[in-house]
Amino acid sequence: MRTIRALAGALLLLPPALCGLHAQTRVVIVSGLGGEAKYSTEFGVEAIGLATALHDRFSVPDSNIFWFGEDSVSRAPRFRGQSTKANVERAIMAIAAKAEPSSEFVLVLIGHGAGDGAETRLSIPGPDLDAADFARLLAAFPTQRVAFINLTSASGDMIPVVAGANRVVVTATKTAFERNESHFGEYFVQAFTKDGADVDKDGRVSLLEAFRYAALETKRFYDNATLMQTEHAQLADGGATQGTAEPTGRAGDGALARRFFLDGGKLATLAAGSDPKLTALYGEEYALQEQIDQVRSRQGQMTADAYDAALEPLLISLARKAREIRVAEGRQ
Secondary structure, X not given: OHHHHHHXXXXXXXXXXXXXXXXXXXXXXXXXXXXXXXXXXXXXHHHHHHHHHXXXXXXXXXXXXXXXXXXXXXXXXXXXXXXXXXXXXXXXXHHHHHOOOOOEEEEEEEOOEEOOHHHOEXXXXXXXXXXXXXXXXXXXXXXXXXXXXXXXXXXXXXXXXHOOOOXXXXXXXXXXXXXXXXXXXXXXXXXXXXXXXXXOOOOOOEHHHHHHHHHHHHXXXXXXXXXXXXXXXXXXXXXXXXXXXXXXXXXXXXXXXXOOEOOOOHHHHHHOOOOHHHHXXXXXXXXXXXXXXXXXXXXXXXXXXXXXXXXXXXXXHHHHHXXXXXXXXXXX
């Protein structure tokens, strides 16, 4: 009886105006200089693969995808020009100027990294962009949720420079001294272009799921090749200035990454469709997930009994809501 009453109370707490329903996700992909034809091709393939998946699989409109690459004359879809410092900065500041307070901004770096500390940089045509530059650019998004995904070698030193309370930071390496070719980026992109990363089977891939998938596949690559692993990817969010290779998904340790999706606002897409029932169900699921994250963030301030009492009804409600969605979509 106690659980039933708690469940009813939790359902009454669902906000009538579901936050995030009309959120927009805008993505800037920057692929840098390859140095050799092999790397130029690899970086281009990763960038095109991610941009295509964002549009085809996750319904991000073309107008919200900005890819800048080494080639100054590419005619590839969603290519916006050469990846010069001026072009990238201009695009990011233009996005920031019109970004809604509740929107999401994602910046993905692909290529070769160098330097250390605040001078850790991405190698691009002309003057490079370094960690201090990225921190300055991301400061233009004070209320928006931000993901900074650095898939380059020698990227780990950027974490304390670009960290922020509303940010997810992913780097392919632990420190700037891991300078060898990075394979993590290939697998991180693969998490969105292929099946397998959606562990909870909710039809979406979170940044936490993508990170865990890519870290596992990177380790598998080195094990299969009988090579010593020379890169150790890191994730930090919620203002943490030190990354971890094994985020738990809890507050300050991957909680934001667990609820951060590159899907252009799936709820916004549904809201624009013709199925108000399904839109409402996804909105209710989103609200429950947000409440669960809030409870988990307060675990250290609660007794074990109080924590369990607060979390249990929400988890039950979430499981039931997920089943309702599967039935509504004809998946069960």
